[in-house]
Amino acid sequence: MMAVAEVIVDVPTMQTNRPFEYEIPDSLVEVVIPGVRVEVGFGKGKRKVQGFVMEVRDHSDFTGKLKPIERVIDVKPVLSQEMIKLSYWLADTTYAFQISCLQTMLPNVMRAKYKQFVVASEGFENDADVKKLLDNQLTLEITKDTEEQTLRKIAKLKRAHKIDIEYVVENQANSLTRQVITTDLNTDQLLEAKDKLRSNAKAQHNLVDFLLSHHDDLPIEVSNLENQFKITRATLKTAEKNNLLKFIEITKRRKPVGINPERTSNLELTEEQSTAVKDISDSIVDDKSDTFLIEGVTGSGKTEVYLQSIQKALEQGKTALMLVPEISLTPQMVNRVIGRFGDQVAVLHSGLSSGERYDEWSRIENGSVKVVVGARSAVFAPLDNIGLIIIDEEHEASYKQDDNPRYHARDVAKWRSDYNNCPLVLGSATPSLESRARAQKGVYKLINMTKRINNHALPHVQIVDMRNAENSAVKGDFSPLLQDNLWRVLKRKEQAIVLLNRRGYSSFLMCRECGFVLKCPNCDVSLTYHKNLGKMKCHYCGHEENVPHICPNCKSKKIGFYGTGTENIEKQLNEIYPDARVLRMDVDTTRRKGSHAALIEKFSKHEADILLGTQMIAKGLDFPNVTLVGVINADTTLSISDYRASERTFQLLTQVSGRAGRAEKEGHVIIQTYNPDHYAIKDAAMQDYETFYKQEMYLRHQSGYTPYYFTTLISVSHQIESQALKQSFWLKKQLQTALSDKAILLGPSPTMIARKQNKYFYQIIVKYKHEPKLHEKLMEILNDTQGEARRGFSIAIDNEPQHID
Numbered sequence: 001m002m003a004v005a006e007v008i009v010d011v012p013t014m015q016t017n018r019p020f021e022y023e024i025p026d027s028l029v030e031v032v033i034p035g036v037r038v039e040v041g042f043g044k045g046k047r048k049v050q051g052f053v054m055e056v057r058d059h060s061d062f063t064g065k066l067k068p069i070e071r072v073i074d075v076k077p078v079l080s081q082e083m084i085k086l087s088y089w090l091a092d093t094t095y096a097f098q099i100s101c102l103q104t105m106l107p108n109v110m111r112a113k114y115k116q117f118v119v120a121s122e123g124f125e126n127d128a129d130v131k132k133l134l135d136n137q138l139t140l141e142i143t144k145d146t147e148e149q150t151l152r153k154i155a156k157l158k159r160a161h162k163i164d165i166e167y168v169v170e171n172q173a174n175s176l177t178r179q180v181i182t183t184d185l186n187t188d189q190l191l192e193a194k195d196k197l198r199s200n201a202k203a204q205h206n207l208v209d210f211l212l213s214h215h216d217d218l219p220i221e222v223s224n225l226e227n228q229f230k231i232t233r234a235t236l237k238t239a240e241k242n243n244l245l246k247f248i249e250i251t252k253r254r255k256p257v258g259i260n261p262e263r264t265s266n267l268e269l270t271e272e273q274s275t276a277v278k279d280i281s282d283s284i285v286d287d288k289s290d291t292f293l294i295e296g297v298t299g300s301g302k303t304e305v306y307l308q309s310i311q312k313a314l315e316q317g318k319t320a321l322m323l324v325p326e327i328s329l330t331p332q333m334v335n336r337v338i339g340r341f342g343d344q345v346a347v348l349h350s351g352l353s354s355g356e357r358y359d360e361w362s363r364i365e366n367g368s369v370k371v372v373v374g375a376r377s378a379v380f381a382p383l384d385n386i387g388l389i390i391i392d393e394e395h396e397a398s399y400k401q402d403d404n405p406r407y408h409a410r411d412v413a414k415w416r417s418d419y420n421n422c423p424l425v426l427g428s429a430t431p432s433l434e435s436r437a438r439a440q441k442g443v444y445k446l447i448n449m450t451k452r453i454n455n456h457a458l459p460h461v462q463i464v465d466m467r468n469a470e471n472s473a474v475k476g477d478f479s480p481l482l483q484d485n486l487w488r489v490l491k492r493k494e495q496a497i498v499l500l501n502r503r504g505y506s507s508f509l510m511c512r513e514c515g516f517v518l519k520c521p522n523c524d525v526s527l528t529y530h531k532n533l534g535k536m537k538c539h540y541c542g543h544e545e546n547v548p549h550i551c552p553n554c555k556s557k558k559i560g561f562y563g564t565g566t567e568n569i570e571k572q573l574n575e576i577y578p579d580a581r582v583l584r585m586d587v588d589t590t591r592r593k594g595s596h597a598a599l600i601e602k603f604s605k606h607e608a609d610i611l612l613g614t615q616m617i618a619k620g621l622d623f624p625n626v627t628l629v630g631v632i633n634a635d636t637t638l639s640i641s642d643y644r645a646s647e648r649t650f651q652l653l654t655q656v657s658g659r660a661g662r663a664e665k666e667g668h669v670i671i672q673t674y675n676p677d678h679y680a681i682k683d684a685a686m687q688d689y690e691t692f693y694k695q696e697m698y699l700r701h702q703s704g705y706t707p708y709y710f711t712t713l714i715s716v717s718h719q720i721e722s723q724a725l726k727q728s729f730w731l732k733k734q735l736q737t738a739l740s741d742k743a744i745l746l747g748p749s750p751t752m753i754a755r756k757q758n759k760y761f762y763q764i765i766v767k768y769k770h771e772p773k774l775h776e777k778l779m780e781i782l783n784d785t786q787g788e789a790r791r792g793f794s795i796a797i798d799n800e801p802q803h804i805d
């Protein structure tokens with residue numbers, strides 16, 4: 001009987017998006033098991049690719065000759081059974097290639113990297129052209145530096161079948177163990193040894209000279225010797241035989257977050273907290289895959305609920321996974337978890353080098369870690385026997401990946417919770433509408449936490465109507481009320497947070513007199529300015545109109561593009577409060593690794609009085625001395641051309657307000673806006689999620705959006721604009737024939753950035769309630785269009801998009 005492996009190969013095309021059968025040679029039968037990576041031949045010629053073994057069987061129905069597995073890359077599986085199963089589901093629901101899904105689950109360093117070599121074809125070893133190309137060597141490596149001229153020669157010789165290209169898989173994770181050399185000989189002994197060397201052993205003489213001059217630097221990494229000092233491995237090997245030096249393998253163990261917080265123990269729970277912990281614990285103990293939604297006001301102590309629930313899972317001999325938004329992965333949050341669970345915790349975040357990430361991954365994989373805290377991709381952490389999964393700030397859009405595979409961590413977490421029979425806990429002061437609606441229906445179990453710890457009051461929020469703000473007293477972007485309150489905070493030696501609500505591009509048009517924002521007559525979303533068209537355009541349906549110069553609402557001329565940068569606000573603060581210490585936090589000041597955490601550390605030590613920043617300062621932070629929060633321009637998020645604009649605005653304002661008055665001192669919030677009557681702003685001022693939820697649900701129902709409708713966004717791109725448009729119409733027609741007349745198709749319309757990387761983008765939005773044929777049709781379209789990809793045409797499908805732009 002022949003052993004056969006089902007392998008997903010690393011060739012990301014539609015045609016290869018399925019397992020291929022390979023013969024397992026007898027010599028490899030014990031090592032080829034599901035979850036290991038292998039190297040296999042693929043297609044014609046000597047092309048070698050990496051693949052994942054999904055399944056092993058003892059027979060094949062295939063009658064022809066199967067190719068054998070060439071080599072096994074991993075000595076033990078890098079993917080568990082759970083991950084293998086998950087990858088099928090993930091590929092299916094995100095329309096991604098399964099190979100992309102498998103690779104997404106692993107740390108970057110383990111992704112396949114190939115080296116390509118040119119070798120002479122059999123019988124052409126002595127061909128003059130070949131010899132010239134190879135420069136009399138056996139192989140020539142093709143790199144990104146290889147000149148075009150050479151590439152053309154290679155192509156020509158390849159067509160003439162005089163050469164072959166070989167792929168060699170490079171396993172980057174190997175760089176983890178480093179090899180160093182050192183010597184037991186002192187300098188005198190080295191000199192002595194040198195005298196004994198044969199005089200023609202030139203390399204050895206040089207090497208000893210090197211060891212003498214670098215004696216204090218030993219041990220030295222072999223790769224350094226090779227790269228920097230051009231000492232070959234062969235020379236080192238000979239020296240080893242001559243007892244001049246020895247090789248040592250060192251495994252690098254990198255400790256990612258350089259923090260060692262004090263150990264903490266369980267706090268005594270409030271009544272609300274203890275009910276929450278009890279409910280979650282019951283599900284853990286009973287192995288139930290319930291989903292809980294904790295709707296808990298800012299400062300209600302959700303973190304303590306997470307920690308004590310994790311503890312419960314550990315007591316049951318299980319593990320726990322906790323996701324937080326990337327931006328919250330500051331020492332503040334990490335300290336809280338490590339402080340409670342110490343060495344059993346692994347932290348995964350984007351600040352880690354790929355090596356550090358790999359280390360954390362292996363610690364999890366080999367079972368030395370029981371708790372994982374991390375951002376979105378940590379949802380794939382190779383934890384075994386999970387007893388609890390937590391997603392903090394579950395409403396955050398960053399839990400959805402923007403690239404293939406376009407997965408939402410919440411959905412993956414739900415899948416893993418079902419697989420592991422363990423509860424999933426979603427927590428937020430401002431749950432996403434989807435989640436809250438599911439709790440309404442009883443799909444999720446709702447846990448309410450309505451009080452702040454120690455019954456501290458929620459902050460007192462005031463709305464400043466910027467339309468009427470007395471012009472003489474407004475300094476730059478600061479209303480008199482905000483100015484006065486900042487003075488007071490500074491005088492009392494307390495701290496303030498100032499939020500500048502900013503979005504990616506300044507394409508939004510607003511009337512400064514009445515707050516009017518131009519909306520699409522069909523779609524109820526804001527129109528966006530398209531520079532290249534000089535027009536206002538709807539991203540949903542493509543409706544366009546001219547840029548108004550007079551406000552259609554109040555006839556004022558003060559309608560225009562609106563937006564200030566953080567630097568500008570910082571300057572204003574420095575002018576109004578010359579003695580205040582201001583910390584600015586935005587993409588510019590946080591670019592460097594660790595700078596985000598450093599700024600937060602600084603502010604928490606009260607080395608600054610005012611923390612000025614963008615969205616990134618709005619949530620999760622816990623500074624007891626902050627008594628004032630000022631919001632400069634609440635309207636910006638309101639006018640994003642997305643049906644979630646109100647939801648995003650409400651969330652942002654509620655979250656940032658929640659930073660004030662978290663401890664003994666009372667909190668105060670000032671929101672400056674041109675839309676003081678907008679429900680999202682008024683409800684946020686009252687910190688009233690439930691009222692907002694009801695109003696927003698009503699509007700979503702009226703206009704047919706999530707959670708009443710599902711949305712799928714399909715974007716089409718092509719190098720030639722007319723082709724992009726033509727293909728999108730073709731695609732729309734395809735969809736129309738497959739879907740019922742209840743489905744709503746919007747577009748095609750150009751995307752916000754209509755042209756990037758020399759491609760033109762158009763999008764179609766499908767809104768639907770029940771369309772069983774949609775999935776199949778989209779798969780079919782992907783299949784059909786695959787062949788066109790070479791001509792610069794591509795289609796991207798995003799299920800439940802978080803942004804439409």
Ligand SMILES: Nc1ncnc2c1ncn2[C@@H]1O[C@H](COP(=O)(O)OP(=O)(O)OP(=O)(O)O)[C@@H](O)[C@H]1O
Pocket residue numbers: 267268269270273296297298299300301302303304428429453619620621622658662
């Ligand atoms: N049972 C408790 N006894 C005393 N202090 C507590 C207790 N639970 C939590 N705290 C403290 O209360 C503060 C607020 O808690 P936490 O940061 O967990 O709030 P949260 O619900 O996550 O708020 P947000 O949604 O605003 O992030 C923290 O400083 C925390 O240490």
Ligand SMILES: [Zn+2]
Pocket residue numbers: 520521522523524538539540541542543
């Ligand atoms: Zn529209």
Ligand SMILES: [Zn+2]
Pocket residue numbers: 511512513514515516551552553554555556
């Ligand atoms: Zn107006």
